[in-house]
Amino acid sequence: DAEITQSPRHKITETGRQVTLACHQTWNHNNMFWYRQDLGHGLRLIHYSYGVHDTNKGEVSDGYSVSRSNTEDLPLTLESAASSQTSVYFCASSEASGKSYNEQFFGPGTRLTVL
């Protein structure tokens, strides 16, 4: 069965360190998204990609970067982790067109703590 996975599921790091969160999907979806979820804010879009070598900034992109070298993966990098980036991070994917392109499929999430 197709799926979307994230790793690690939990991460503790220190302020100033570079951290990369992995996202891998086997849906063969062109669209991929990264969100962060904090109490009182719901899900906020960090970066998104509509295909290989395409990346776009979302509403809370400062301090984060992504790259898309293949269809399956969209890693999220925190260049220099800050305590304000302590959050739960979700990756999602969706079709580029067709009946189901409004439906996003979410990974299980990564809980990141920055000390």
Add this chain to the structure above:
Amino acid sequence: GQSLEQPSEVTAVEGAIVQINCTYQTSGFYGLSWYQQHDGGAPTFLSYNGLDGLEETGRFSSFLSRSDSYGYLLLQELQMKDSASYFCAVSHTGTASKLTFGTGTRLQVTL
């Protein structure tokens, strides 16, 4: 700017019907989606409304009124397992697959 408003919490009794409202202000509105998220879990898609009216999927229905910038999720025959957070999300013309989420409504189903 963009904004979505939904109640922060709703409580209902098992077997009852509950309606979760969502009002939005956004430019270039394309459609309204609903997602469910259990504690500790990932959001899962429930429904999408691209046109005005009611969409029904089993016990869940979703409604959209573009003229009123308003939608709702209707849950019937509530079950304990429906206790979760529910998020409305808008998509926009030109970037229709990109979503802006509301802050979520926590539904507590009681006996």
